[in-house]
Amino acid sequence: MSGADLLFYAFAAAALLGAVLVVALRNPMYGAISLLGTFLAVAALFLLRHAEFLAIVQIFVYGGGIMVLFLFVIMLVNLHRLRETTKYDRQTPLAAVLGLVLVALFVTVFALASFGPPLARPEAFTAGAQGISGNSQAVAWLLYRDYLLPFEIASIFLLIAMIGAVVLGRRA
């Protein structure tokens, strides 16, 4: 086993642990911390797959942005001190069933599908303008050239979300 594989298994385990803890822990504060852990693990997994830019973005946006947001709200609402009556609700069994169905589905697909060798052309991940190379540049080239419209729309979307959040957060 190579070192990359070992790293993969380690970070995968961390991510899974974090995920389970998010769902299982009663106190949302603890859940938020474990979610952060999951994010970081996922970022590492990104790195293992030649998505350097995305890994950093993951840490910045998810860890630095979203999680902070979550923590702010939790603390604002004093959720960590609120007593929760029930953790899981009535439809939990149904949800479990759904999960099992999903498992069955995936097993089926997994059994039938197979994937070829990965990373045929690593240079694709670092392509850019002449001389400049690196994953960020490559992503940037794609983003601002081929996928400009979705990019702009995404920014508008963020604007709308921001306005929405402001409106929702206002005292009536």
Place this chain on the structure above:
Amino acid sequence: MTAEVTTNHYLVLSFLLFTIGLFGILARRNLITVLMSIELVLNSVNLNFIAFSYQHSDLTGQVFAVFTITVAAGEAAVGLGILIALFRLRETTQLDSAAELKG
């Protein structure tokens, strides 16, 4: 476990994360936990994209993942705004307190 890590492994992980996240959305009563589970799901999706992007040596997957992150951010913001509004109304963030549309 001694096999080389392939896309399959990433898919399995992604799937597991997805299932856990889905369970969390459907089974937990606290809205905050639901929102966090949603982020989890989105992350699993991102992982999937990256795995396949590496598989096909196509950067499009990564670009898409960028957009997914964007959407997740926006959605988290709005969701938390709703949570605050709900809390102001109901003094709680239990989801079953917001069943006004029943019937």
Place this chain on the structure above:
Amino acid sequence: MRELLWLVPVLPFVGALLNGVVLRGRIGKRAVAWIACGVVALAGLLGLGIVAEHFGGSGHHAAYEQEIYTWIPAGPLASTVGGVRDLEIGMGFLLDPLSAVMLFVVTFVGFWIHLYSVGYMAHEAGFQRYFTYLNLFMGAMLLLVLGDNYLVTFVGWEGVGLCSYLLIGFYYQEEFPPYAGRKAFIVNRVGDFGFLLGLFALASSFGTLRYNEIFERLAASPELGRAAYVGGLSLAGFVALCLFVGAIGKSAQIPLYVWLPDAMAGPTPVSALIHAATMVTAGVYMVVRSNVLYQLAPEVSLTVAVIGAATALVAATIGLAQTDIKKVLAYSTVSQLGYMFLAAGVGAYTAAIFHLLTHAFFKALLFLGSGSVIHAMSGEQDMRRMGGLKKYLPATYWTFVVGALAIAGVPGFAGFFSKDEILHAAAAEGRWALWVVGLATALLTAFYMFRAVHLTFHGEFRGSEEEKHHLHESPRVMTVPLVVLAAGAVVSGFIGLPPLFTGGRDWNVFHRFLHPVVAQLPGGAGEGHEMGAALEWGLVGVAVLVAGLGIWLAWVVYGRERGLERGRAWAARFPRAHRVLVNKYYVDELYDATVVRGTWGAAHALHRFDAGVIDGVGVHGARNVTVTGALLSGFFDKYVVDGLVNLVGAVLNLFSRGFRRLQTGYVGNYALVLAAGVLVLVCAWALLRRF
């Protein structure tokens, strides 16, 4: 003046209008009497004047016709004899010798009876009503005799029938008079059916109903009348028979005489006028008027004569056993009318009218006399309770005797001449059987008439003391008409003297006067065989003997204070025969059992059919069907239609209740469903690879 002919029938109608409508209930009895008698007197005088003017002077006896207007201008008829011609019936009057005679009889006798009525009805309620009806009758009767065509006559015919009904049922508060009135009307109606058939045949064959037109055409070509028509009869024969059926009803011959005796329920002057002198003679008038038809149909004429003779005899036998004085006179009238038809049947039309004239006088006289008796007897009509009235009612008594002598055929009185002429005519035609019947009837007539005289006026009074106190002679207003009619009963015979008594000279004014009417056909009125003077005198003698025999027998049985005892002894000798006669041969009972009950039965059956079937099935059935239909429709609407509507609602309700449960309001549930749905789709894709 003869342009005023139309006024003669109209005047009595005016009187009826005044008393019945205009001045009803507003004037006193004197005024009523003046109006009623006045119009009749005026009509009579006017008639007399017109007759004198027309027939006097140059002595021509032609007819005068006055057409008033065209009543029925119908279109062409295809079936007339001699091709197509228009049917046209007018309204007009005819003045010829026959109508002149009838005019005289009706107005003269009518006037005296009106006058008599003033006294007779003086104490009755309904005085004005009585005279209204009486005037109405006069108008109708004059219309009958003065009409220039069959239809005008028929109008009068029906009119007198109506007045007869009204007057018979005058005492309508009692039970019997209305019944008698109905009986008279209905029996008459049976005869009228025949009359109408005759009219139809005439109208369709000739296109007209005017006497002179029809008779002239038949006289010109008699074969028209002899042509075969229907039922084996010639045209003339059919019409003659049908018209005679009408006469049977109106003039009370066998078999339609049953109404006349019951008609005695009316006031006595009514019986005198209508049921003796005028209305019942309308049948005779009609037959004589249509003599052309009867001469063309000898077999029908013979039928007329036979029926007349039979009626005369049978009625006379019934009259023998009657105890009500008016009933005796009623059957006597039927019998005498039989004589008139006997005469007409053998072709002696003049004789028939002659007897009509004399009979009018003495029968009216006899009836009025009986009325005087009844009046004195405070309403009693049963002769068994009378007797010895001679000394209380002298005027009545003597005039009554005159009438009895006249009807018995005692020489010198009118009845002798007219009856003798009839018997002579029968013999002259060779109808000896009819002569014998006539002779037998004369015997019976004399007998029953003098039986009545003896029972009423001779012997001891058999009534109650109360009645005896009230016995008094009638006032002059009643006795004067009696005297006048008695005079007529004597004098009127002399206008028809046969040549036998005048030594071959023709002093028979009456005969000559009527000659044009009865001699329209070529070949003249049958004068019959010439009989030797000896034979003729012999026949007259036999008739006189027979009359005397009858009178003597009556004296034997009832005369000389014997009263009822001998009569009762004779009745006891032949109880069954007596009973049959008293009960009028049970003819009324026979009619009742057959015709009357039959009609009632049919009416009831039809009524039951109408009520049960038509009303039951038809009306009620329709009602049931409709109600059931409505019920079914209602059910359908309520359960099916509404059910469907409700079903829709129920289904929607069911679904919405079901679907409502999906809306839990809980976001988690929605998310679950969402996830499940996506999963299903993905599974489907995975399985089908068709996405």
